[in-house]
Amino acid sequence: MTEWWDYGLADLLLFSPRVYYRLFETMNTTWWLVVASALIAGLIASGLALRHGFRGNRVILVLLALVWAWSGFGFLWQYYQPINWAVPYLLPAFALQVVLFAIFAARPLPLRFGWRGDLSCYVGASLVAFALLVYPFIGLIEGRDLVQAEIFGSAADPTALGTLGFVLLSRGTWRWLLLPVPLAWCVISAGTLWVMDQYVAYLMLAAVWVTVFCGWLDLKNGVTTKRLTEAEIRDPAA
Amino acid sequence: MSEFDRRGFLKASASLGALGLLASGVPAWAQGSSDARASEVLQKKIPSTGEEIPAVGLGSWITFNVGQDIELRNQCADVMSAFFDAGGRMIDSSPMYGSAQDVIGYGLDKLGARDRVFSTDKVWTAGDGAEQIAETSDRWKIEQFDLLQVHNLLGINENLPLLFRMKDERQLRHVGVTTSHGRRTEDLIAVMKNERLDFVQVTYNPIDRKVEDYLLPLAYDRGIAVIVNRPFRGGSLTERLEGQPMPEFAAELEAKSWAQLILKYLIAHPAVTCPIPATTKPAHAAENMAAATGPLPDDKMREQIAAVIGVLV
Numbered sequence: 023m024t025e026w027w028d029y030g031l032a033d034l035l036l037f038s039p040r041v042y043y044r045l046f047e048t049m050n051t052t053w054w055l056v057v058a059s060a061l062i063a064g065l066i067a068s069g070l071a072l073r074h075g076f077r078g079n080r081v082i083l084v085l086l087a088l089v090w091a092w093s094g095f096g097f098l099w100q101y102y103q104p105i106n107w108a109v110p111y112l113l114p115a116f117a118l119q120v121v122l123f124a125i126f127a128a129r130p131l132p133l134r135f136g137w138r139g140d141l142s143c144y145v146g147a148s149l150v151a152f153a154l155l156v157y158p159f160i161g162l163i164e165g166r167d168l169v170q171a172e173i174f175g176s177a178a179d180p181t182a183l184g185t186l187g188f189v190l191l192s193r194g195t196w197r198w199l200l201l202p203v204p205l206a207w208c209v210i211s212a213g214t215l216w217v218m219d220q221y222v223a224y225l226m227l228a229a230v231w232v233t234v235f236c237g238w239l240d241l242k243n244g245v246t247t248k249r250l251t252e253a254e255i256r257d258p259a260a
Numbered sequence: 261m262s263e264f265d266r267r268g269f270l271k272a273s274a275s276l277g278a279l280g281l282l283a284s285g286v287p288a289w290a291q292g293s294s295d296a297r298a299s300e301v302l303q304k305k306i307p308s309t310g311e312e313i314p315a316v317g318l319g320s321w322i323t324f325n326v327g328q329d330i331e332l333r334n335q336c337a338d339v340m341s342a343f344f345d346a347g348g349r350m351i352d353s354s355p356m357y358g359s360a361q362d363v364i365g366y367g368l369d370k371l372g373a374r375d376r377v378f379s380t381d382k383v384w385t386a387g388d389g390a391e392q393i394a395e396t397s398d399r400w401k402i403e404q405f406d407l408l409q410v411h412n413l414l415g416i417n418e419n420l421p422l423l424f425r426m427k428d429e430r431q432l433r434h435v436g437v438t439t440s441h442g443r444r445t446e447d448l449i450a451v452m453k454n455e456r457l458d459f460v461q462v463t464y465n466p467i468d469r470k471v472e473d474y475l476l477p478l479a480y481d482r483g484i485a486v487i488v489n490r491p492f493r494g495g496s497l498t499e500r501l502e503g504q505p506m507p508e509f510a511a512e513l514e515a516k517s518w519a520q521l522i523l524k525y526l527i528a529h530p531a532v533t534c535p536i537p538a539t540t541k542p543a544h545a546a547e548n549m550a551a552a553t554g555p556l557p558d559d560k561m562r563e564q565i566a567a568v569i570g571v572l573v
Contacts, residue, residue, distance in 0.1 A: 036358045037325045038540075044329055104327035105358045 035217040037105045042218065043161065043170045045101040046177055050169055053096060053176070060089050060175025061154070064184060068150045071135040071191045079132045086188060087123035089175035090116055097178055112210070116178075119185075119203040126200070133192040142190045142236040142245065149187030149229060153180040160222055179226065182207040186233045193245050201237060205230055298347035302552040304533045306434065307483035308458045313378050315527045315552040317350030318343045318545065319489065319538035325358035335540065337367035342542035344371065346549035349378040352461075352487065352536045353400075354411050355392055356384045361399035374402060380487070382438060384411035389419040393426075407459055409436035413444055413451070420455060434458035440489050442470055452478055461487040464532070465497060466525055466566040467573065480531035488526050488535035492519065495538075500573045507568050509561060514554035518569075519544070523551035525565045528558075 050057055067085040070078035094116030103109040126132055137143055157180040158171035174180040182204035189200045208226045215223035240246050303312035318340070326332035340351070353360045361381065368374050381396050383389045393408065408426070410419045416437065426432040436459030439448050452460060452475075460479055464471050468490070479486045492498045501518040515521040519537070526535045537548050557565060 036322055036356065036360075037327075038322055040540075041326050041329070041332060044332065045327065048329060101327065104362075105325050107356070107358060 034108070035214060036107075039218045039220065041105060043166055045097075045105070046172055047167070047170045049097060049101050049176060050171065050173065056092065056096065057173055057176045060092050061173050063089055064154050064174040067188065068154060068184075071150070071188055072137060072147060079135055080127045082135050082188065083123050083127035083132060086185060087120050087127065089181055090123065090185070091120045093176055093178050093181045094120070097176055102178075112207075115203045115206065119200070122200055122203075126196075131194070133194040133197050135188070135192045137191075138193065138245070140240075140243070140245070142240050145232055145236050146187040146190030149190065149233070150184050151187075153184030153187060157183065164220070178207060179211050179222075182211070183226070183229050186229055190233060190236050190240075193240075195246065197246055198237065198241075201233065205233065297550055297553050298345060300553040301347035301549060302527065302556075304485075304527070306458060306485045306533065308456075308485070309434070313534060314347050314349050314549070315534055316348060316523060316549050317352060317378075317380070317487070317534045317536040318348055318548075319536040320351065320353040320360040320364060321357055321489075321538055322494075323538040323540045324353070324360035324363045326363055327359050333363055333366050334370075336363050337370045338542045339539060339545045340364070340367040340373065341371055343545040343549060344373055344376050346546040347552070348545070348549050349376060350380050350406075350487075350534055350536065351377055352380040352489075354382040354384055355396055356382070356411060361396055365399050365401045369401065378406045380407040380409070381405055382409045382411035383419045383423070384414055385419070386415040389415065389422045393422075404430075405432055407434040407436055408432055409438045409459060409461055411438050413437060413439060413447055416447075416451065420451070424456075434485075436460055436485075436487070438487075438489070439463070442468065445470075445475070449475065449478065452482060452484060457482075457484050459485045459487055459533075461489055463490045464488045464526060464529075464535075465491050465493055466522060466569040467493065467497065469566065472529075476529060476531040485533040486531050488532055491522055491526055491535040491537050497522065497569070497573060501569065504572050507564065509557075509564065512555065513557055513561070515551070517547060519548060520551040521565055522569070523548060524556055525562055527552060528556040528562055 063085045067082045070082050094113055098109050098113055098116060103113075137147075154174045158173050159168070161170055161172070162168065172180050174184050185204040186201070186208070189197055189204075208230045212223045212226035212230070215226065237246075302315040304315045305312050323339075324336050326336060343351075351364055353364055355361065368377060379400060379402055381400070383392055383396075385392045397403065397405070408423050410416045410423065420435070420437070423432060423435040427435050436457055437448065437451055437455075438461035439445070440461075440463045442463055448460070448462075451457070460475075462471050462475055464476075464486075465488075476486060478484075498519050504518070506515070506518065506521065510516075510521050513521065513524055515524055523535055523537065526532050537544075539545050539548065
């Protein structure tokens with residue numbers, strides 16, 4: 023008889039774009055102070071990540087852990103879960119991402135964020151800038167109000183997109199561990215947006231492909247396999 | 261379609277509907293409705309029990325999944341209010357539909373309409389069906405459902421006996437199974453042939469007509485009431501027809517919109533008991549119910565409706 027795999031993507035979409043984007047409107051107006059704080063946290067993290075020679079690696083990782091925790095609890099649990107029964111199955115992935123950021127922050131040699139000037143850096147910086155500065159305004163093209171903006175640090179899509187950028191801006195062994203959850207979220211969300219006829223779905227998928235490509239390029243060039251030394255941590259410009 | 265005489269049935273059903281209204285078919289609340297046409301809504305019999313229900317219901321897929329948003333919940337309650345005022349009774353939902361069950365419970369509370377509704381829901385799990393039904397009951401804030409169906413045949417070997425047991429113990433009034441998009445037709449036929457179902461729910465509209473070949477005649481022969489899901493193909497059918505000129509014969513049927521013409525096409529089929537269109541607009545809920553008033557198309561007209569729509573979409 024009928025099994026789960028009988029369902030198509032369209033069968034599993036159970037809400038309309040109208041209801042989906044109202045979630046952001048309600049969250050933005052109810053939790054505006056937290057939403058603004060999460061965006062500022064993202065802006066601080068991006069400033070630190072792009073500043074050559076700054077020693078704020080742990081601060082960036084802690085800020086990213088905090089925004090993922092807020093996005094998971096604030097958006098997914100409080101707002102998205104009532105209209106999407108699949109959310110409780112996705113929340114552990116957000117919790118895992120928070121734990122991973124915390125572990126990386128606590129390591130003696132955390133990831134090192136900084137400008138390397140290679141393709142991955144350009145792509146990473148573009149993704150961060152897109153998630154923080156462009157994504158909130160995408161809805162305007164579709165005719166939605168700015169109050170329904172999806173903002174980095176609270177809405178899951180720009181948070182995942184921006185995180186891909188931050189990871190590409192980092193170097194250090196095991197950084198790839200930070201990629202599966204945001205990549206998976208981007209794929210799942212792209213499916214949802216595609217069924218809702220939202221063109222931004224293609225941007226999400228493009229971000230996935232470009233991140234995977236740059237990750238492979240970095241692996242090939244030794245960016246991710248080369249261990250950071252104590253000297254490099256003490257002197258990031260080295 | 262030789263198992264029955266469609267044309268004869270159409271005439272008989274229209275007469276029965278009118279007679280039913282004069283007898284006990286109209287709920288007391290509808291008799292006092294401000295909408296004069298509510299009392300003219302065609303009633304169709306559930307073959308297994310003889311009980312009559314209005315020939316158009318209300319679906320909740322996507323449209324009622326609005327979460328905790330109080331503004332949208334109130335809009336859904338307005339849709340339910342318009343639906344009840346226009347003579348509707350059957351509201352259908354599923355555990356698969358996110359917050360739709362909660363929203364229906366909210367609307368019934370707000371409208372004080374628990375005595376008006378013909379409560380229709382589903383069990384949709386490969387796990388503990390009884391536990392899920394109890395949750396569904398809590399969400400609707402209702403003790404006994406008029407109809408529970410095994411959704412998309414999921415876990416049918418466990419869930420169907422559970423529903424029959426509930427019916428035997430008078431915890432449930434009717435038992436059914438559902439499919440959509442023409443899935444698992446062979447399995448559905450087997451269940452219809454082997455089990456004493458009260459209802460079956462299938463996808464049917466002037467474009468998706470496969471059920472006309474075998475399933476609808478089988479339901480008619482076996483005395484199984486038929487609920488029609490996706491009458492407007494999830495809204496895409498009426499969207500594509502919007503702005504297109506209506507055929508001249510629509511006026512004969514008193515159909516003022518494509519939605520009404522499609523619903524008339526469906527409820528004119530002798531095996532069909534109740535299509536369940538979903539909507540977010542109270543005016544559309546009333547318009548859908550009005551399709552169950554006035555003349556219905558005969559066989560020839562039904563073919564014309566399907567042909568015209570087939571050309572336009």
